Amino acid sequence: MxxxxxxxxxxxxxxxxxxxxxxxxxxxxxxxxxxxxxxxTAGMPLTPAVVLGKQVWERNSCINCHTLHGEGAYFAPELGNVMTRWGVLEDPQTAYEVLDGWMAAQPSGIEGRRQMPHFTITEEEMRGLAEFLRWADHTNTQGWPPTDAG
Structure with a gap:
Protein backbone atom coordinates (compact mmCIF):
# COMPACT_ATOMS: atom_id res chain seq x y z
CA MET A 1 0.00 0.00 0.00
CA THR A 41 -31.72 45.03 -14.13
CA ALA A 42 -33.37 43.36 -17.12
CA GLY A 43 -36.73 45.15 -16.76
CA MET A 44 -35.66 48.63 -15.74
CA PRO A 45 -32.25 50.27 -15.30
CA LEU A 46 -31.03 51.48 -11.94
CA THR A 47 -31.35 55.29 -12.11
CA PRO A 48 -30.63 58.05 -9.56
CA ALA A 49 -34.41 58.32 -8.94
CA VAL A 50 -34.55 54.61 -8.06
CA VAL A 51 -31.60 55.06 -5.68
CA LEU A 52 -33.33 58.05 -4.06
CA GLY A 53 -36.50 55.98 -3.67
CA LYS A 54 -34.54 53.20 -1.98
CA GLN A 55 -33.07 55.77 0.42
CA VAL A 56 -36.59 57.05 1.21
CA TRP A 57 -37.72 53.43 1.75
CA GLU A 58 -34.85 52.85 4.19
CA ARG A 59 -35.06 56.21 5.98
CA ASN A 60 -38.77 55.76 6.71
CA SER A 61 -38.28 52.09 7.68
CA CYS A 62 -41.03 50.91 5.34
CA ILE A 63 -39.73 47.35 5.70
CA ASN A 64 -40.77 47.37 9.37
CA CYS A 65 -44.39 46.99 8.21
CA HIS A 66 -44.31 46.05 4.50
CA THR A 67 -42.61 43.24 2.65
CA LEU A 68 -40.68 43.71 -0.57
CA HIS A 69 -40.27 40.46 -2.51
CA GLY A 70 -41.05 38.53 0.67
CA GLU A 71 -38.49 40.29 2.84
CA GLY A 72 -39.69 42.40 5.75
CA ALA A 73 -42.59 42.40 8.19
CA TYR A 74 -45.96 40.90 7.34
CA PHE A 75 -47.97 43.64 9.07
CA ALA A 76 -48.83 45.53 5.86
CA PRO A 77 -49.17 44.46 2.20
CA GLU A 78 -46.40 43.21 -0.09
CA LEU A 79 -45.14 46.10 -2.22
CA GLY A 80 -43.02 44.19 -4.75
CA ASN A 81 -45.93 44.13 -7.20
CA VAL A 82 -47.97 47.15 -6.05
CA MET A 83 -47.53 49.06 -9.31
CA THR A 84 -48.90 46.11 -11.27
CA ARG A 85 -51.86 45.83 -8.89
CA TRP A 86 -52.57 49.55 -9.31
CA GLY A 87 -52.18 49.28 -13.10
CA VAL A 88 -49.54 52.02 -13.33
CA LEU A 89 -46.40 49.97 -13.94
CA GLU A 90 -45.47 51.45 -17.31
CA ASP A 91 -46.32 55.13 -16.69
CA PRO A 92 -43.98 56.94 -14.25
CA GLN A 93 -46.15 60.06 -13.99
CA THR A 94 -49.33 58.13 -13.18
CA ALA A 95 -47.39 55.92 -10.75
CA TYR A 96 -46.21 59.04 -8.93
CA GLU A 97 -49.70 60.58 -8.87
CA VAL A 98 -51.37 57.43 -7.55
CA LEU A 99 -48.69 56.87 -4.88
CA ASP A 100 -48.73 60.53 -3.86
CA GLY A 101 -52.52 60.53 -3.55
CA TRP A 102 -52.54 57.32 -1.59
CA MET A 103 -49.83 58.49 0.80
CA ALA A 104 -51.58 61.85 1.31
CA ALA A 105 -54.74 59.99 2.38
CA GLN A 106 -52.91 58.20 5.21
CA PRO A 107 -53.88 57.49 7.91
CA SER A 108 -57.25 56.60 6.46
CA GLY A 109 -59.10 56.68 9.79
CA ILE A 110 -61.16 53.59 8.95
CA GLU A 111 -62.10 52.02 12.27
CA GLY A 112 -60.83 48.50 12.85
CA ARG A 113 -58.21 48.78 10.12
CA ARG A 114 -54.49 49.00 10.64
CA GLN A 115 -53.34 52.56 10.11
CA MET A 116 -50.34 53.67 8.12
CA PRO A 117 -48.74 56.78 9.61
CA HIS A 118 -48.41 60.00 7.62
CA PHE A 119 -44.88 60.65 6.37
CA THR A 120 -43.50 64.04 5.35
CA ILE A 121 -41.95 63.31 1.96
CA THR A 122 -40.98 65.89 -0.64
CA GLU A 123 -42.24 65.69 -4.24
CA GLU A 124 -38.79 64.61 -5.46
CA GLU A 125 -38.61 61.88 -2.81
CA MET A 126 -42.14 60.70 -3.66
CA ARG A 127 -41.19 60.48 -7.34
CA GLY A 128 -38.11 58.51 -6.31
CA LEU A 129 -40.19 56.18 -4.14
CA ALA A 130 -42.59 55.61 -7.05
CA GLU A 131 -39.63 54.84 -9.32
CA PHE A 132 -38.15 52.47 -6.73
CA LEU A 133 -41.44 50.58 -6.47
CA ARG A 134 -41.71 50.48 -10.29
CA TRP A 135 -38.13 49.16 -10.45
CA ALA A 136 -38.91 46.53 -7.82
CA ASP A 137 -41.99 45.51 -9.78
CA HIS A 138 -39.91 45.06 -12.96
CA THR A 139 -37.53 42.67 -11.18
CA ASN A 140 -37.87 39.02 -12.19
CA THR A 141 -38.95 37.43 -8.91
CA GLN A 142 -39.54 33.98 -10.42
CA GLY A 143 -43.20 33.86 -9.40
CA TRP A 144 -43.11 35.73 -6.11
CA PRO A 145 -45.49 36.73 -4.59
CA PRO A 146 -47.56 33.60 -5.14
CA THR A 147 -50.80 35.61 -5.48
CA ASP A 148 -51.56 38.85 -7.30
CA ALA A 149 -52.67 40.42 -4.01
CA GLY A 150 -49.18 40.12 -2.60
Whole structure:
Protein backbone atom coordinates (compact mmCIF):
# COMPACT_ATOMS: atom_id res chain seq x y z
CA MET A 1 0.00 0.00 0.00
CA UNK A 2 2.83 2.37 0.74
CA UNK A 3 4.05 2.09 -2.89
CA UNK A 4 0.67 3.12 -4.32
CA UNK A 5 0.05 6.31 -2.31
CA UNK A 6 3.27 8.01 -1.35
CA UNK A 7 3.46 11.29 0.53
CA UNK A 8 4.22 13.21 -2.64
CA UNK A 9 1.26 11.64 -4.48
CA UNK A 10 -1.06 12.44 -1.55
CA UNK A 11 0.23 16.01 -1.52
CA UNK A 12 -0.29 16.32 -5.30
CA UNK A 13 -3.85 14.96 -5.01
CA UNK A 14 -4.60 17.42 -2.21
CA UNK A 15 -3.20 20.46 -4.05
CA UNK A 16 -4.67 19.39 -7.40
CA UNK A 17 -8.10 18.79 -5.89
CA UNK A 18 -7.97 22.06 -3.98
CA UNK A 19 -6.98 23.98 -7.11
CA UNK A 20 -9.74 22.26 -9.13
CA UNK A 21 -12.45 23.19 -6.61
CA UNK A 22 -11.17 26.76 -6.24
CA UNK A 23 -11.48 27.15 -10.03
CA UNK A 24 -15.00 25.63 -9.93
CA UNK A 25 -15.95 27.99 -7.08
CA UNK A 26 -14.66 31.06 -8.95
CA UNK A 27 -16.58 29.97 -12.05
CA UNK A 28 -19.80 29.59 -10.04
CA UNK A 29 -19.33 33.01 -8.43
CA UNK A 30 -18.86 34.66 -11.84
CA UNK A 31 -21.90 32.84 -13.25
CA UNK A 32 -24.04 33.81 -10.24
CA UNK A 33 -22.95 37.44 -10.47
CA UNK A 34 -23.84 37.62 -14.18
CA UNK A 35 -27.21 35.99 -13.53
CA UNK A 36 -28.12 38.34 -10.68
CA UNK A 37 -27.10 41.43 -12.65
CA UNK A 38 -29.08 40.32 -15.71
CA UNK A 39 -32.19 39.38 -13.72
CA UNK A 40 -32.31 42.41 -11.43
CA THR A 41 -31.72 45.03 -14.13
CA ALA A 42 -33.37 43.36 -17.12
CA GLY A 43 -36.73 45.15 -16.76
CA MET A 44 -35.66 48.63 -15.74
CA PRO A 45 -32.25 50.27 -15.30
CA LEU A 46 -31.03 51.48 -11.94
CA THR A 47 -31.35 55.29 -12.11
CA PRO A 48 -30.63 58.05 -9.56
CA ALA A 49 -34.41 58.32 -8.94
CA VAL A 50 -34.55 54.61 -8.06
CA VAL A 51 -31.60 55.06 -5.68
CA LEU A 52 -33.33 58.05 -4.06
CA GLY A 53 -36.50 55.98 -3.67
CA LYS A 54 -34.54 53.20 -1.98
CA GLN A 55 -33.07 55.77 0.42
CA VAL A 56 -36.59 57.05 1.21
CA TRP A 57 -37.72 53.43 1.75
CA GLU A 58 -34.85 52.85 4.19
CA ARG A 59 -35.06 56.21 5.98
CA ASN A 60 -38.77 55.76 6.71
CA SER A 61 -38.28 52.09 7.68
CA CYS A 62 -41.03 50.91 5.34
CA ILE A 63 -39.73 47.35 5.70
CA ASN A 64 -40.77 47.37 9.37
CA CYS A 65 -44.39 46.99 8.21
CA HIS A 66 -44.31 46.05 4.50
CA THR A 67 -42.61 43.24 2.65
CA LEU A 68 -40.68 43.71 -0.57
CA HIS A 69 -40.27 40.46 -2.51
CA GLY A 70 -41.05 38.53 0.67
CA GLU A 71 -38.49 40.29 2.84
CA GLY A 72 -39.69 42.40 5.75
CA ALA A 73 -42.59 42.40 8.19
CA TYR A 74 -45.96 40.90 7.34
CA PHE A 75 -47.97 43.64 9.07
CA ALA A 76 -48.83 45.53 5.86
CA PRO A 77 -49.17 44.46 2.20
CA GLU A 78 -46.40 43.21 -0.09
CA LEU A 79 -45.14 46.10 -2.22
CA GLY A 80 -43.02 44.19 -4.75
CA ASN A 81 -45.93 44.13 -7.20
CA VAL A 82 -47.97 47.15 -6.05
CA MET A 83 -47.53 49.06 -9.31
CA THR A 84 -48.90 46.11 -11.27
CA ARG A 85 -51.86 45.83 -8.89
CA TRP A 86 -52.57 49.55 -9.31
CA GLY A 87 -52.18 49.28 -13.10
CA VAL A 88 -49.54 52.02 -13.33
CA LEU A 89 -46.40 49.97 -13.94
CA GLU A 90 -45.47 51.45 -17.31
CA ASP A 91 -46.32 55.13 -16.69
CA PRO A 92 -43.98 56.94 -14.25
CA GLN A 93 -46.15 60.06 -13.99
CA THR A 94 -49.33 58.13 -13.18
CA ALA A 95 -47.39 55.92 -10.75
CA TYR A 96 -46.21 59.04 -8.93
CA GLU A 97 -49.70 60.58 -8.87
CA VAL A 98 -51.37 57.43 -7.55
CA LEU A 99 -48.69 56.87 -4.88
CA ASP A 100 -48.73 60.53 -3.86
CA GLY A 101 -52.52 60.53 -3.55
CA TRP A 102 -52.54 57.32 -1.59
CA MET A 103 -49.83 58.49 0.80
CA ALA A 104 -51.58 61.85 1.31
CA ALA A 105 -54.74 59.99 2.38
CA GLN A 106 -52.91 58.20 5.21
CA PRO A 107 -53.88 57.49 7.91
CA SER A 108 -57.25 56.60 6.46
CA GLY A 109 -59.10 56.68 9.79
CA ILE A 110 -61.16 53.59 8.95
CA GLU A 111 -62.10 52.02 12.27
CA GLY A 112 -60.83 48.50 12.85
CA ARG A 113 -58.21 48.78 10.12
CA ARG A 114 -54.49 49.00 10.64
CA GLN A 115 -53.34 52.56 10.11
CA MET A 116 -50.34 53.67 8.12
CA PRO A 117 -48.74 56.78 9.61
CA HIS A 118 -48.41 60.00 7.62
CA PHE A 119 -44.88 60.65 6.37
CA THR A 120 -43.50 64.04 5.35
CA ILE A 121 -41.95 63.31 1.96
CA THR A 122 -40.98 65.89 -0.64
CA GLU A 123 -42.24 65.69 -4.24
CA GLU A 124 -38.79 64.61 -5.46
CA GLU A 125 -38.61 61.88 -2.81
CA MET A 126 -42.14 60.70 -3.66
CA ARG A 127 -41.19 60.48 -7.34
CA GLY A 128 -38.11 58.51 -6.31
CA LEU A 129 -40.19 56.18 -4.14
CA ALA A 130 -42.59 55.61 -7.05
CA GLU A 131 -39.63 54.84 -9.32
CA PHE A 132 -38.15 52.47 -6.73
CA LEU A 133 -41.44 50.58 -6.47
CA ARG A 134 -41.71 50.48 -10.29
CA TRP A 135 -38.13 49.16 -10.45
CA ALA A 136 -38.91 46.53 -7.82
CA ASP A 137 -41.99 45.51 -9.78
CA HIS A 138 -39.91 45.06 -12.96
CA THR A 139 -37.53 42.67 -11.18
CA ASN A 140 -37.87 39.02 -12.19
CA THR A 141 -38.95 37.43 -8.91
CA GLN A 142 -39.54 33.98 -10.42
CA GLY A 143 -43.20 33.86 -9.40
CA TRP A 144 -43.11 35.73 -6.11
CA PRO A 145 -45.49 36.73 -4.59
CA PRO A 146 -47.56 33.60 -5.14
CA THR A 147 -50.80 35.61 -5.48
CA ASP A 148 -51.56 38.85 -7.30
CA ALA A 149 -52.67 40.42 -4.01
CA GLY A 150 -49.18 40.12 -2.60
Missing amino acids: SEILTKSRARNIFYGGSLFFVVVFIGLVINSHRYVVNVS
